[in-house]
Amino acid sequence: MRLEPRPSSSMAATLLWPAGAILATILLSSLLxxxxxxSPFTVFWLVVKGAAGSQFALLETFTRATPLIFTGLAVAVAFRARLWNIGAEAQLYLGAVMTVVLGTGAVALPSAGLIPVIMIAAMLTGALTLLGPAILKTRFGVDEVVTTLLLNFIVLLFVSMLLEGPLKDPTGMGWPQSKRMIADAQLPRLIKGKRLHFGFVLAVVSALIVWVIMKKTTLGYEMRAVGHNAEAARFAGIPVNRVIAKTALLSGGLAALAGFSEVAGLKGNLTLDLSPGYGYTGIVVAMLAMLNPLGVIVAAIFVAGIFVGADAMSRSANVPSYIAQVMVAISLLTMVAAIMLMRYRVRWR
Amino acid sequence: MSEALEILFTASFWVAAIRIASPLIFATMGELICERAGVLNLGIEGIMVAGAFSGWFTVYMGGDLWTGVLVAAMTGAMFGLLHGFLTVPLGLSQHVTGIGVTLLASSLTYFSYRILLPEVTSPPKIEPFQPFAVPLLSDIPVLGPALFNQTPLTYLAYFTVAAVALVFYRTPLGVAVRAVGENPAAVEAQGISVTALRIGAVMAGSALMAIGGAFLTMSAFNSFFFEMINGRGWIAIALVVFGSWRPGKALIGAILFAAFDAYQVRLQQITGGVIPYQIFLMMPFVLSIVALVVVARRATYPKALMIPYQKGER
Structure with a gap:
């Protein structure tokens, strides 16, 4: 068999293949x-109900989608320029560290000043975290996939060290957790008494800003050019290494915002289980969105819905909630295959 | 200070180093085979998780230990087939597909664990492989017990390195596999199918990765824990680069790395809590990055690594 590019993008293929990917995901997980x-019908009904069946369920899904929008954007931006950032998890955690360092009383400012300061500091931390691997890539030719993956482990151990050392809450009964954020440093809740917080608005606004950067600015154009063909971009006079460095700063900063908003908006302090793999799930979100920043919002809500719905489902049906992770993994693989088949036609001969 | 040096001359240190090296040797050889054929396999971390569980579970259900190893290898090969199918004929991004395979293999494993062992609170144990002292060879001071008083799976790891080297450099199959990672069009011109060769290599490599995972549950320990692979797959990927895609060099890299890992555990005990233990646990990962930076300048990647091949294209 061989693949041939479709002469023009066919409307039917653009719609049918992704729909097929979702159908395949549902069929395969039904089997499990x-x-x-x-019964798959009962289970999927419970998942849908748990994700969107009530105001509580919907708010919970949006809350869970918030960090996924940030990590999804981080991955989408990086992958567009073919910078393989698999380290959003590390950038998320270091952003969270900076958030508690500044937000637990070290800086005294009114809320309207304090929150932006913390946010920018967190972004810078995450940005610099990815700049390291990006420079190793451009200067020394070290594959960033491996370095960003290994950094995830290093950073998690570093955070564990901080939480048992300098950042440890003395009133935490010995648990490895940070002190709580002061009230002025916390993001407001969107609805009184509910968990959904201002971080969700920040995430949506970030997606819009990233969309503008990617579509309307020179940087966005350069990033796409580098991602499409780095050699050709270099030949056309684009400073490839600088574009990669800028991409790294943007991507790392976005991932760090996930950590910032989880701590300042939802949890109020930093623990070692702040992220159940949001950095890795961000890769799925970005691919489902076909690297489109606005699509990331939809994909993140979809993936968050699966997680929230599966949690609710596993409480009433006897199916482990790990089914959510399996579904997310299958959807990633079927979707990348679908995107390929959208653009290419299979010829058997 | 002398205490820190004395460690290096104890047999128990080298025994531990070789034990720690064993799963890495399997995983590194597995990744090396895939990459020499031109396919980066980031599914390695998840495939090791799946191998660790499937091998262990076979024995837990009453299977023979070697049956467990075989089941682990077959599980690995199945995930290899998936990765190979998606990346070779379909030509999907090897990075994204690999991460997807890792997510799928590990989540399927955790799901299966919960389904198959719904009631357990503490992980059940099996009777693992026992050390077997090779007569005469194990009597050599220090090196003898380190190399030749290990479990049969460690001996299988040595054998794997020799077999990979032999096949790569002494058989037509090995020449074809290496060529397909350098110049697939030339291989196709010889009338050999690039697709079949690459998928075959990815399956064989994935089987070895899974045995590497199974070493942990069936030889180093005796039960299955979530998160027990703990980045070993990613380290194996670094070791392949460090070993310049050569089995012998990769073996030396794996042993050096494991010796360092065994050393930091002992150093941790000597320093007695003055330095946070996390610093020691970080060292293997930091070391891997440093090693990558050191060798990166002169690294010669297989030329067709990560480049999908289309028949009739050049």
Whole structure:
């Protein structure tokens, strides 16, 4: 078999293949649900109800989508320029560290000044975290996939060290957790008494800003050019290494915002289980969105819905909530295959 | 200070180093085979998780230890087939697909664990492989027990390195696999299918990765924990680069790395809590990055690594 580019982008292929990917994901996970001894219809109904069946469920899904929008954007931006940032997890955690360092009383400012200061500092921390691997890539030719992956482990151990050392909450009964953020440093809740916080608005606004950067600015054009063909971009006079460095700063900063908003908006302090793999799930979100910043919002809500819905489902049906992770992984693989088949036609001969 | 040096001359240190090296040797050889054929396999971390569980579970259900190893290898090969199918004929991004395979293999494993062992609170144990002292060879001072008083799976790891080197450099199959990672068009011109060769290499490599995972549950320890692979797959990828895609050099890299890892554990005990233990745990990962930077300048990647091949294209 061989692949041929489709002469023009066909409307049917653009719609049918992604729909097929979602259908395949549902069919394959139904199989697993049946192996677990439950009825797929009941289980998927419970997942949908748990994700969107009530105001509480919907708000919970949006809350869970917030960090995923940030990490999804981080990955989308980086992958567009073919900078393989698999280290959003590390950037998220270091952003969170900076957030608690500044937000637990070290800086005294009124809320309207304090929150932006913390936010920018967190972004800078995440940006610099990815700048390291980016420079190793451009200067020494070290593959950034491996360095960003290994950094995830280093950073998590570093955070663990901080939480048992300088950042440890003395009143935390010995648990490795940071002190709580002061009230002025916390993001307001969107609805009184609910968990959904201002971080969600920040995430949506960030997606819009990233969309503008990618579509309307020279930097966005250069990033796409580098991602499309670095050699050709260099030949055309684009400073490839500088573009990669700028991409790294933007991507790392966005991932750090996930950590910032989780701490300042939701949790109020830093613990080692702040992120259940949001950095890695961001890769799925970005691919489902086909690296489109606005698509990231939709994809993040979709993925968050699967997680929130599966949690609710596993409480009433006897199917482990790990089914959510399996579904997300399958959707990633089927979607990348679908995107390929959208653009290419398979010829058997 | 002398205490810190004495460690290096104890047999128990080198025994531990070789034990720590064993799963890395399997995983590194597995990744090396994939990459020499032109396919980066980031599924390695998840494939090791799946191998660790499937091998262990086979034995837990009453299977023979070697049956467990075989089941682990077959599980790995299945995920290899998936990765190979998506990246070779479909030509999907090897980075994204690999991460997807890792996510799929590890989440499927955790899901299966919960389904198959719903009631357990503490992980059940199996009777793992026992050390077997090779007569005569194990009597050599220090090196003898380190190399030849290990479990049979470690001996299988040595054998794997020799077998990979032999096949790569002494057989037509090995020449073809290496060529397909350098110049696939030339291989196709010889009438050999690039697709079949690459998928085959990815399956074989993934089987070895899975055995590497199974070493942890069936030889180093005796039960399965979540997160037990803990980045070993990613380290194996670094070791392949460090070893310049050569089995012998990669073996030396894996042993050096493991010796360092065994050393930091002992150093941790000597320093007695003055330095936070996390610093020691970080060292293997930091070392991997440093090693990558050192060798990067003269690294010669297989020329067709990560480049999908289309019949009739050049």
């Amino acid at each position: 649900v049946m192996i677990a001894g439950a």
